[in-house]
Amino acid sequence: MEAAMTCKRDGKPMYLVEESEKMSDGTRRITLYYKCPxxxxxxxxxxxxxxxxRxxxxxxxxxxxK
Ligand SMILES: [Zn+2]
Incomplete structure (x- = not known):
């Protein structure tokens, strides 16, 4: 198991968030990021x-x- 990412500011474990948004032209954008609670x-x-x-x-x- 890979160690969880920790916050640079306070060293707390961060959790993975998946955010999906739909743009006006129908394009879908999915962003994966770690967030500190x-x-x-x-x-x-x-x-x-x-x-x-089409x-x-x-x-x-x-x-x-990186
Ligand atoms: Zn933090």
């Missing part, structure tokens, strides 16, 4: 942009964490 500090892990155009699905993946 104490101070609200967040570290973005990756972002997926899903585009559906039945063709395009997925773009952006990895934020």
């Amino acid at each position: 104490v101070c609200g500090y967040r570290v973005e892990l990756e972002q997926l942009v899903i585009n559906v155009d 039945g063709n699905i395009t997925v773009k993946r952006f990895i934020r964490l």
Whole structure:
């Protein structure tokens, strides 16, 4: 098991959040990030942009964490 991510500010364990939003053109954006429940500090892990155009699905993946 991998150790949980800890907050840079207070050392508390952070939890993983998956946020999904739909943009006006139908594109779906999913953001995965770690969030500290104490101070609200967040570290973005990756972002997926899903585009559906006439039945063709395009997925773009952006990895934020190094
Ligand atoms: Zn914190």
